[in-house]
Amino acid sequence: MNLEFKKSITWMRENLFSSIPSSILTVATSFFVLGFFRGLFGFAMASDKDWLSVLNNMQLYMVQAYPEEDFIRVWISVGLALVFAGMSIGLWKSTEESSLSEVFSKFLRVSLAFLFFTVVAPTFSSVTDNDGIIQTEESFPMETRLQLLIPSAILVVVFFLLKNVKLNYKFNKSDLLCFYLAIPIVLLWIIKLPTIQLDSSNQRIIPDPLMPIADTTKTPWTIIFGLFLAFYFIGSRFKDSKNMKRIMSISWVLLPLFIFSWIFKKPEIDLPTILGQDIPIFIGIFLIGALTITFINNPIVEKYFSIYLGVLIAITAIALFISIPILLKSALLLLVLFTIVIPAVSSSAKGKRNLIIVWGVSLFTLSVLIRGGSSDTQIIVQQQSIFGGFSLTWLLAIFGTYVSFPLGVLLALGRNSKLPIVRIVCTGIIELTRSVPYITWLFFASVTMAVFLPEGVNFELVVRVLMVTAFFSGAYFAENIRGGLQSIPKGQYEAADAIGMSPFQKTSLIVMPQALRAIIPTLVSSAITAFKDSSLVTIIGLIDFLTIGKVIIGTQSIPVNFVGHDRENLLFIAFFYWIFTFTLSRRSMKVEKRLGLGER
Amino acid sequence: MSKKAIVSLLILSMIAVACATEEEAVEEVAVEEEHDHSDESTLDEVIERGFLKCGISTGATGFSEQADDGSFGGFDVDFCYAVAAAVFGDYSKVEFKQLTSAERFTSLAAGEVDVLFRNTTWTQSRDTELGNDFGPTTYFDGQQLLGRKADGITESSTLADIDGLRVCTNAGTTTEKNITEGAGLAGATIELVTVEAFAEAVDKFIAGECDIITTDGSALVGRRAVNDALNDWVIFPTSPISKEPLGPTYRSNDSAWADVVNWTVYATIIADEYGVTSANVDSVDTDALPELGRLFGANDGELQTKMGLSADAFYNVIKQVGNYDQIYSRNLNPLGLFREGGANDRWTNGGLIYAPPAR
Known part of the structure; x- marks a missing residue:
């Protein structure tokens, strides 16, 4: 005990008060942090705040008007994402271990922080009354403080003792993560929250009674968590399988697309279209690709391959502009991309067979996604789009990144190309897009394009916004990637040329992996920017996560009056965005560490 | 060389794809125009x-x-x-x-x-x-003003009484124009504070950053009831300063x-x-x-x-x-x-x- 105390004194002397300026800085910063916390806490606890305006509107925040009878689809979407997460944590299971005392010292730190902030929290909040006079009120009375202080003090002591008992158990860090995730699930079943209840004349019962969390919330979460655990164990069984990891990585790319086009959307599928249109297109295009793969080594085919490819590209380019099913357009495009790659891939019989399988699977996946994405939805909502609130924010962020990243890679490569036309076009696109503010592009999507477009399908405006977003963040991605490309020494290109690599191989095997690796931090910050910028769509009338809290909740008067409670909602929104962006940046730091960035 | 050509063609085709959706839009404009000319109600x-x-x-x-x-x-x-x-x-x-x-x-x-x-x-x-x-x-509806009884505002107050006060309203609306015109005619000099949304104006009013808020009467009455300020806040003048x-x-x-x-x-x-x-x-x-x-x-x-x-x-x-x-x-x-x-x-x-x- 005494030793521990001495150790911390020494630590403080060395790190916090090593010199007079650093002592001043330490004290000043502590005052600043303390003042910030006290201000925030006082604001949050003041009696004119109604935090139930946040809690009561969770459904609106997440899915806006998505109908309740189809909620199972929302839960399946969330569940799939978490099951995939569980599987991945298992597959890429950490090899690091923490000892029990490390775990307890983590708990100790958390409970110490809680204890500290409970002690320094202000007792009084200031509220401006209707006459404009600032009143102080006791918003955090002593009894409440004691009720929190005693248990947290006990926890501090318990964890301190446990930490110092030399228990030599070690836990895998991934197992521990699952254990930490179980804590909120358990809390769901035991805590009680104030809940809005209406009496017979539709008046709110005050004070709000404490109620357990609704079954419709905790049951799905518990089931999802159970599945998460199950898939975590399955994943950790396969943790040495390279193939499983590869399948998992591809599945992560496809999952959001599948969720948005099939699960969340509930597309209206009619059998005649599938039988009469989709299947023939699939078989036709598949056969063309498969035949090309099979006969690629035939001398005649080899001789005319460039002409064949040129014709194919020309046909595809024309096909894009005429009115044919969108599936045919995208299948042709995939065929072109595939045909370009074919000569670069090994020509053994086994390699060919594998390539045909890959070709078939990717074409099939594409067909399924396009069928779901281009069909009308069966979900009936009383507003323009089935996407609203967080589902819209998520859609914009995911699709914005998904479409714009490959676009950015292509634009960056094009800008570095030796062909003048390609270079000029790509530079033009990048500079034009970047020279105009994002808001202007949004207005372009909303107003200018709307005048040209006829009244279309359900989420026409969302699609238009996705288009401009893809170009806008694509241009920024392109410039980031160009920076990465320039960081690669010339020797790498020359070495690749020296061993006779084709331009395609050189780019995909030598240049891009190194370039992308060098710019992971910038890419993540671009992705975070795209996620946050999605809230700008509010100015063109799309109702995203931010707008729900800022505009809609602050005007609700029926059934419960939340008029004027927009500030607590804004605070909640800030916190919510922070959770996501912070997690993203922490994950990217882990990836950087794993790749050994900044250590060479 | 031919491979370079292929790569460039590929990139061109990608650009074409990107343009495709917009191209479709142009095609459909013609349809829309025809649609407009028909007399369909x-x-x-x-x-x-x-x-x-x-x-x-x-x-x-x-x-x-x-x-x-x-x-x-x-x-x-x-x-x-x-x-x-x-x-x-x-x-x-x-x-x-x-x-x-x-x-x-x-x-x-x-x-x-x-x-x-x-x-x-x-x-x-x-x-x-x-x-x-x-x-x-x-x-x-009609535009009215809201002030505090504590500031000496009564229901019979007029625009002339807001001389020298800070008035909050949301920017870019006719409300802004009405109050500037009205105050000018009544000979009152006001300090106009514009905010983006009416809710913000109310927050400023409560925090004492402005003395008067003005917008359509229906919104003022609603906010006064919500804030339980029937006795503290006054809506004036009785006949609105604009017709809405x-x-x-x-x-x-x-x-x-x-x-x-x-x-x-x-x-x-x-x-x-x-x-x-x-x-x-x-x-x-x-x-x-x-x-x-x-x-x-x-x-x-x-x-x-x-x-x-x-x-x-x-x-x-x-x-x-x-x-x-x-x-x-x-x-x-x-x-x-x-x-x-x-x-x-x-x-x-x-x-x-x-x-x-x-x-």
């Missing part, structure tokens, strides 16, 4: 589509709100429901579009909505220059559709004049009240069928949504807005809510 379009597209506000307390389960409600929303009930006999066949004030008219002009019930003031320029037509006013007649807006030169919207509103007013509500509409003696008989389609309802609606269209409106008074009290009474003695009272009581006869 919005009414036919709406019936063909199977639901009404109604433009409402993103959020306006009492007028258009979205509840915690995503359902819509409010005074304007109820009139959208009424039009749907008239056209389809089913009030729920509406798709709402929440519009900001900046995009409402473009959205209407582009055909993204069939009708706006978006607390839009009927003004000369909007009626004549923007290609809109306005229907019967559903709510007579709010009502439906639709594209001009489409009388078939205009008739449907207008007479839906009139039907709710006529039903109110007779005291017919959704509760007692089934027990109306149509022989004793021939006007109601005609309106509810008792005698083949040829007045309605000639408009392109079903004979019982307005019966459905009253049955499913209610009369004017019901719509008003359901949405606005909880906010402290009452019809009695105001401009929105029945014409027989000295108000302005009046409908032409149904015959």
